[in-house]
Each structure stands twice: as C-alpha cells, then as structure tokens.
Amino acid sequence: MTIEKTGIPKNLVLTSGSFLNLLNTLVNTFGSAGESMIYQMGHENGMVFCREVVSKINNEGESLENLFVRVINSANQIGWANMVVEEFNPQNGKIKVVLQDNSFKQFCLRLNMPQCFFLRGYISGIIKELTNVDYQFSRSECYAHGDEHCSIRLVAED
Numbered sequence: 001m002t003i004e005k006t007g008i009p010k011n012l013v014l015t016s017g018s019f020l021n022l023l024n025t026l027v028n029t030f031g032s033a034g035e036s037m038i039y040q041m042g043h044e045n046g047m048v049f050c051r052e053v054v055s056k057i058n059n060e061g062e063s064l065e066n067l068f069v070r071v072i073n074s075a076n077q078i079g080w081a082n083m084v085v086e087e088f089n090p091q092n093g094k095i096k097v098v099l100q101d102n103s104f105k106q107f108c109l110r111l112n113m114p115q116c117f118f119l120r121g122y123i124s125g126i127i128k129e130l131t132n133v134d135y136q137f138s139r140s141e142c143y144a145h146g147d148e149h150c151s152i153r154l155v156a157e158d
C-alpha cells in the first residue's frame with residue numbers, strides 16, 4: 001500500500017554536492033549576477049529565520065547584541081558553520097562574524113571562489129531583520145582568497 005503524501009514536507013534533504021551544484025550553475029550561467037542571486041537567497045532566508053527565532057523567544061529587555069548572538073547561535077544548529085560573533089558595533093555600522101567548522105570550506109578552497117556567499121547573505125538578512133538597516137559585506141575573508149578562515153564583515157549602507 002502506498003501512502004500518498006499531502007502537503008509540503010517540513011524538511012527537504014539535499015546533499016551538499018547537489019547544493020554546490022546549484023550554486024555553481026547560478027555562477028556559471030550568470031557570473032557575478034549569479035553570486036548576487038546566491039547572496040540574495042541567503043538574505044531572504046536569514047530574514048525569515050530570524051523572524052521565526054525572535055517570535056519564539058522572550059526578548060524583552062534583551063540588548064540588540066544578545067539578540068543577534070541568540071539568533072546566530074540558533075542558526076549554528078542548522079549545521080552550515082559554527083558562527084562566532086567577533087565584533088558587534090551596529091552604531092558604527094560594523095559587524096564581524098567568523099565561520100568556524102565551515103561546511104563551505106572545502107568548496108571555497110577547491111573552487112577557488114567564495115562559496116560562503118550564501119552565509120554572507122544569511123547573516124546580512126538576520127541583521128536587517130533586527131535593525132531594519134541594510135548592511136553590505138566588505139573585506140570579508142575567505143579560504144578562496146588564501147585567508148585563514150571565512151569571515152563575514154558587514155557594514156551599514158549609507
């Protein structure tokens with residue numbers, strides 16, 4: 001007897017190879033516009049994720065930094081990377097997150113181009129949701145550029 005599935009499943013499983021293939025297809029087809037799409041997908045995803053996390057926690061009296069760290073820690077459980085907030089200074093428009101145990105590491109290294117674009121967008125989406133300010137990544141480090149880790153530095157747009 002087969003059971004017909006109704007509705008949308010809660011989780012979809014995609015191998016990292018397939019995910020990488022999707023990212024590569026975008027970049028190979030659209031060049032830097034493809035990178036922007038990956039970033040944008042991450043951004044939207046980060047905003048939705050942040051909204052969900054914040055709606056479930058009691059955040060009364062919580063500082064913006066604590067809230068940001070809590071959302072990042074929740075995102076860490078997804079397993080893309082262990083993201084560590086190294087600098088949090090939204091007043092000066094500067095935020096730095098270092099990616100440890102980064103799932104994209106081998107991809108960034110092997111393909112010689114940043115595959116961590118997705119997470120750059122993801123983190124910018126989280127901070128956008130929390131502050132309603134647009135942040136852009138700048139001087140972010142990546143294995144693809146010979147740096148010792150991938151890190152994400154965000155600065156507020158003027």
Ligand SMILES: [Zn+2]
Pocket residue numbers: 104108114115116141142143144150
């Ligand atoms: Zn990278």
